[in-house]
Amino acid sequence: MNPLDILLWVAFPYAAAVVFIVGHLLRYRFDQFGWTSRSSQTYENKWLRWGSPMFHYGILMVFGGHIVGLFIPKPWLEFFGVTEHIYHLGATWLGSVAAVLTIAGLVILLVRRRLVARVKLVTTVMDKVMYLFLAGTIAFGTIATVLYQVLGAGYDYRGSISPWIRSLYGFQPDPALMSDVPFFFQLHVLTATMLFLLWPFTRLVHVFSAPLGYFVRPYIVYRSRDGHRGAGAVKARRGWEKSELPRDTRDREGSRR
Amino acid sequence: MRVMAQMSMIMNLDKCIGCHTCSVTCKQVWTNRTGVEYVWFNNVETKPGVGYPRRYEDQDKWKGGWQRNKRGRLKLRSGGRIKRLATIFNNPDLPVIDDYYEPWTYDYDMLTKAPLSTESPVARPKSLLTGQNMDIKWSGNWDDDLGGSQETAADDPILATMSEHVKMEFENTFMFYLPRICEHCLNPACVAACPSGAMYKREEDGIVLVDEDGCRGWRMCVSACPYKKVYFNHKTGKAEKCTLCYPLIEQGKPTICSETCVGRLRYLGLMLYDADAVLAQASVENEHDLLDAQRACFLDPFDPEVIAAAKAEGMEDDWILAAQNSPIYKLISEYKVALPLHPEYRTMPMVWYIPPLSPVVDVISTTNNDGEDARTLFAAIDKLRIPVEYLAGLFSAGDVVPVESSLRKLAAMRSYMRDINLGRERDESIPEAVGMTGTEIEAMYRLLAIAKYEDRYVIPKAHVETARELEELACSLDTDGGPGMGGPTAATAAGPYGKTPGMPLNATVDNYNQLVGKGGERTKPTTPGRVNLLNWTGGGVPEGLFPPRTADGATGSPA
Numbered sequence: 001m002n003p004l005d006i007l008l009w010v011a012f013p014y015a016a017a018v019v020f021i022v023g024h025l026l027r028y029r030f031d032q033f034g035w036t037s038r039s040s041q042t043y044e045n046k047w048l049r050w051g052s053p054m055f056h057y058g059i060l061m062v063f064g065g066h067i068v069g070l071f072i073p074k075p076w077l078e079f080f081g082v083t084e085h086i087y088h089l090g091a092t093w094l095g096s097v098a099a100v101l102t103i104a105g106l107v108i109l110l111v112r113r114r115l116v117a118r119v120k121l122v123t124t125v126m127d128k129v130m131y132l133f134l135a136g137t138i139a140f141g142t143i144a145t146v147l148y149q150v151l152g153a154g155y156d157y158r159g160s161i162s163p164w165i166r167s168l169y170g171f172q173p174d175p176a177l178m179s180d181v182p183f184f185f186q187l188h189v190l191t192a193t194m195l196f197l198l199w200p201f202t203r204l205v206h207v208f209s210a211p212l213g214y215f216v217r218p219y220i221v222y223r224s225r226d227g228h229r230g231a232g233a234v235k236a237r238r239g240w241e242k243s244e245l246p247r248d249t250r251d252r253e254g255s256r257r
Numbered sequence: 258m259r260v261m262a263q264m265s266m267i268m269n270l271d272k273c274i275g276c277h278t279c280s281v282t283c284k285q286v287w288t289n290r291t292g293v294e295y296v297w298f299n300n301v302e303t304k305p306g307v308g309y310p311r312r313y314e315d316q317d318k319w320k321g322g323w324q325r326n327k328r329g330r331l332k333l334r335s336g337g338r339i340k341r342l343a344t345i346f347n348n349p350d351l352p353v354i355d356d357y358y359e360p361w362t363y364d365y366d367m368l369t370k371a372p373l374s375t376e377s378p379v380a381r382p383k384s385l386l387t388g389q390n391m392d393i394k395w396s397g398n399w400d401d402d403l404g405g406s407q408e409t410a411a412d413d414p415i416l417a418t419m420s421e422h423v424k425m426e427f428e429n430t431f432m433f434y435l436p437r438i439c440e441h442c443l444n445p446a447c448v449a450a451c452p453s454g455a456m457y458k459r460e461e462d463g464i465v466l467v468d469e470d471g472c473r474g475w476r477m478c479v480s481a482c483p484y485k486k487v488y489f490n491h492k493t494g495k496a497e498k499c500t501l502c503y504p505l506i507e508q509g510k511p512t513i514c515s516e517t518c519v520g521r522l523r524y525l526g527l528m529l530y531d532a533d534a535v536l537a538q539a540s541v542e543n544e545h546d547l548l549d550a551q552r553a554c555f556l557d558p559f560d561p562e563v564i565a566a567a568k569a570e571g572m573e574d575d576w577i578l579a580a581q582n583s584p585i586y587k588l589i590s591e592y593k594v595a596l597p598l599h600p601e602y603r604t605m606p607m608v609w610y611i612p613p614l615s616p617v618v619d620v621i622s623t624t625n626n627d628g629e630d631a632r633t634l635f636a637a638i639d640k641l642r643i644p645v646e647y648l649a650g651l652f653s654a655g656d657v658v659p660v661e662s663s664l665r666k667l668a669a670m671r672s673y674m675r676d677i678n679l680g681r682e683r684d685e686s687i688p689e690a691v692g693m694t695g696t697e698i699e700a701m702y703r704l705l706a707i708a709k710y711e712d713r714y715v716i717p718k719a720h721v722e723t724a725r726e727l728e729e730l731a732c733s734l735d736t737d738g739g740p741g742m743g744g745p746t747a748a749t750a751a752g753p754y755g756k757t758p759g760m761p762l763n764a765t766v767d768n769y770n771q772l773v774g775k776g777g778e779r780t781k782p783t784t785p786g787r788v789n790l791l792n793w794t795g796g797g798v799p800e801g802l803f804p805p806r807t808a809d810g811a812t813g814s815p816a
Contacts, residue, residue: 036474036494041347042354043386043491049347056346117387118354122491209473211345211452215338219449223457225719 008190009175013168016197023200024208037206043118047108055105061098062138065091070165074158084156092149099142106135130202136191144184155182161189259532260556260567262576263443263463263607264506264525264716265585266515267595268436269705270613271667272522275402275434277301279514279523283438286513287500292492294360294385297397298499299514301436305413305647306400309437310356313485314414314599320350321483322446322602323539331540331603333450335481341452350480354491358396360385386491403432415650419643431616431644435651438514439486439499440598440606441465443530443554444539447498450481456496461719462527463607464501472496483602507719521708526583526715527576528607529556529563539603544654547600554605555590558583579717584704585609592693592701594663596652611705612652612660614667616644629675631687634668666691670705673698 027035041048068077069091077087110131113119148155164177178186199205283299302308316322320335335341335350354360363380371378384391400409410416441458445465448456455471456478458464467478467487474494478487487498502512506525510516515523531554538550556563558580567577580586588595588611595609617637621628628634638645638661645664649657669691676684677699688698704712788801 032470033493033495036472038494039474039476039489040491041351041476042489045347045351045353049349052347053344117389121387206473209453211342211454211473211475213454214342214452217454220445221448221451221454221457222460224460 005175005179008186009164009178010168010173012190013193014173016193017168020196020199024205027200027205035205035209036203037209038203040119040122043122044112044116047112047116051105051108051112053105054101055109058098058101058103058105061094062102065095065098069158070162073162073166087158088149088154092145095145099138099145102138103142106138110135126198126202130195130198130204133191133195133198137188137195140184140188140191144182144188147184148182155185157181157185161185258534258556258563258566260529260563260570260572261463261532262461262567262572262580263441263528263530264501265441265463265528265607265609266438266501266512267524267585267588267609267611269520269522269524269611269708270433270435271611271615272520273301273434273436273613274520275301275303276519277398278517278519279436282513282517283499286502288497290492291385292490293488293497295354295357295397296488296490296497298486298488299436299438300397301434303398303401303403304433304435304651305410305416305430306403306406307409307412309397310352310485311395312412312414313352313483316483316602318350319352319480319483319485321481321485322599322604323444325540325542325603329540329542331444331536333446333481334483335450335477341450341477345452345475345477348476348480351476351489352479352485354386355395359391361391361393403430415647418650418655419646431619431647433613433616435598435610436514437484437486437598438512438608439465439501440484440604440608441499441501442607443532443535443551443605444603445482446602446604447478447482447487450477451475452477456487459503462503462506464503464506465498466500466503467496467498469493469495469497483599483604484606506716509716509718511714511716515714521713524584524588524704524713526585527558527580527717528583528585528589529558529567529580530554531556535605539605544601545656547603548597548653548656548659551597551600551605552590552593555586557590558586573717573720576717579715582715584712584715587701587704592666592697593659594666594701596659596663598651599654600652601654610652611667612648612663614664614671617641617664617668618671620644629672631669631672631684631690634672635665635690638664638668662691666693666701669693670698670702674702674706 041052074084078084082090113123113131160177160181164174167174167177178189181189279299280297280301284297287298288294288296297309300309308314313319313321316334322334323331324334326332333341336344361382361384364383365380367378368380381390382393383389400406403410441464443463445456445458448458448465451472452475453471453473455468455473457466457468459466472495474489474496476489476496478496478498479485479489487496489495490497502510502514505512505516511523511525515525534554538554539547541547541550558564558577564577568574585595589609594611596612597606597609599606614634617634618628620641621633621637626633645657645660646655648664649655649660653659669687673684673687673695676682683695685695688695693701703709786801787804788799
């Protein structure tokens with residue numbers, strides 16, 4: 001186990017995880033106003049109409065595939081009758097569909113971002129860095145899959161990469177698992193780790209705002225200005241809750257004085 | 258019965274001269290920032306015309322508002338919860354900026370920096386989105402005063418639905434102005450469509466607001482609002498909308514658009530309504546019944562039962578009194594001359610309009626008949642199908658009966674009051690013909706024609722014991738630094754809202770005085786040791802008001 005292995009497969013992932021978690025907490029605490037998807041749909045819709053749903057639905061499928069492949073141990077799936085062969089078929093075919101959607105969507109979005117002047121001008125440096133690592137991650141992952149899984153003999157990452165990731169989560173890191181992994185899988189993992197490190201500082205934070213609460217909340221939301229009316233007289237109904245002061249207001253007041 | 262108060266507005270369209278003062282002052286106060294260049298919380302449209310954004314009334318295209326489904330339940334026209342989240346990656350009904358207009362400025366610098374030449378330098382228009390030269394082809398009021406309407410009026414969605422074929426011939430056309438702000442609906446579609454739950458209706462006064470901290474920029478409110486009065490700030494990626502100038506309303510002052518209206522045509526006041534009745538009334542089957550359905554939601558502020566219920570909800574006495582004195586209640590429920598804008602959207606809008614009699618009067622005058630004679634006016638209202646049908650398309654889902662009734666009352670007021678002004682005998686048959694009494698007509702005349710400031714605006718102050726918290730909640734413009742942040746407290750001048758000189762630290766104007774009174778942070782004077790006159794309350798002579806005396810006793814500049 002050489003020092004480089006420890007740096008790449010232990011130190012770097014943990015550092016990225018810390019930045020990812022702490023970064024999100026801090027940004028959520030201090031930058032609610034900057035927390036948005038920063039949509040550019042009002043600038044241009046003809047390309048976006050195709051690119052955005054393709055990319056987003058594709059990447060959601062990719063995410064689901066990674067959950068199954070990385071976090072569910074092989075024996076568990078086999079217990080449910082998902083043999084290596086079935087898994088391989090599913091991963092390859094569903095994965096291909098997801099990859100085609102994701103890549104085509106991303107290409108449309110990137111070309112649009114470059115060619116549509118209105119969109120290009122609102123692209124920040126952070127956006128560009130994020131796109132670099134996002135595209136890199138997706139590209140290396142696809143190259144690895146095509147090279148080793150489709151064209152090659154097939155590489156069982158569930159015997160190396162998946163246990164390595166789970167070893168990180170168990171705080172029993174085992175970098176040796178990663179040292180013999182094919183090159184493009186290694187690159188894919190490294191760019192992805194970098195992406196997670198950058199995540200809280202980019203527009204990607206909007207992923208955590210997926211508005212699932214919309215399914216259960218009442219349509220019309222009422223908020224009371226203070227406790228004097230409505231909410232005070234009658235027990236508050238769902239959707240009629242009192243609005244709360246942003247938590248950091250008092251701190252800001254203090255520092256301003 | 259759940260009694261709630263709604264701060265509402267009524268505009269008397271006969272008095273609107275289309276000067277756009279309301280739009281300009283509103284823009285100066287609220288949307289003079291980058292990202293909202295194209296945003297007009299208040300705009301004035303010429304009708305017939307395409308409106309702003311173009312053809313916003315065409316709900317087959319934009320899918321705004323509510324729809325009654327076969328089971329008699331209300332559903333957002335743009336789809337239910339599942340469809341909304343499924344289309345969250347690309348809102349299929351969102352107007353793009355070209356449906357409003359591409360904001361631009363002019364290359365003024367060229368006028369002073371151009372080298373000596375035989376030609377005059379020209380300030381070319383430059384897009385504020387791309388910085389490139391652009392050809393200006395459309396803007397907010399491109400069809401103002403029917404300018405170019407031969408080309409565009411056919412696109413007016415109301416004209417398109419009218420039974421009679423209307424040709425835009427200028428010799429016999431009609432025209433009026435329609436100022437529009439957010440409707441602060443009782444059943445707001447924008448609030449219902451917000452996936453994040455960041456939009457809300459204020460329980461105290463019914464003002465619909467966006468929580469800028471909670472907004473995640475999904476843009477569903479923009480498309481769901483049938484009036485297209487929620488806008489997307491393309492700089493901050495958040496929704497913004499008319500706030501009914503709540504910082505002013507809370508102090509008992511009228512909104513900027515009302516205060517600066519030169520025609521004095523806007524009325525502000527409370528309406529009490531039964532919140533539990535809204536959904537059922539908004540779901541009535543026949544669109545023509547929606548006007549009466551909405552009227553049925555309103556409560557009589559003089560009814561002891563209503564007063565008791567309001568008090569049980571915690572409403573203060575001064576608010577109930579304000580509801581009783583409300584000009585809105587008089588115009589909507591007593592005189593029944595005010596009508597809602599597009600009730601067929603089923604959002605229960607709360608900015609109502611008194612339809613203009615002027616298109617009718619104009620026609621009579623051009624035919625050399627007496628435009629103030631009651632019988633002539635009544636006959637004309639019956640006969641002039643085109644203006645009346647058009648008004649019905651705007652204010653009563655196409656039902657001409659309420660529009661005719663309102664116009665007849667205005668006509669009756671016109672001729673009844675003429676007799677009084679000319680010292681003739683009062684003709685009591687005129688009020689009778691429209692189901693009113695002479696006293697009522699005179700009171701209505703006082704409210705509509707004399708329109709004293711204190712009659713137009715009956716605004717109870719908010720109970721501000723804890724209202725400071727509210728301002729901070731709704732207006733998070735001045736949060737601390739970090740990515741995407743800015744505002745006056747940020748180190749850099751150009752925040753997400755752009756370079757905005759003099760942006761207040763807090764939302765409400767009276768905060769400034771609070772700040773000074775408490776000896777809080779003040780605006781720094783340009784010269785150390787002196788007082789910034791903006792901080793001077795006018796009382797006494799604070800230290801530093803005058804320059805220090807020099808040794809010889811004369812006052813001098815501290816250099």
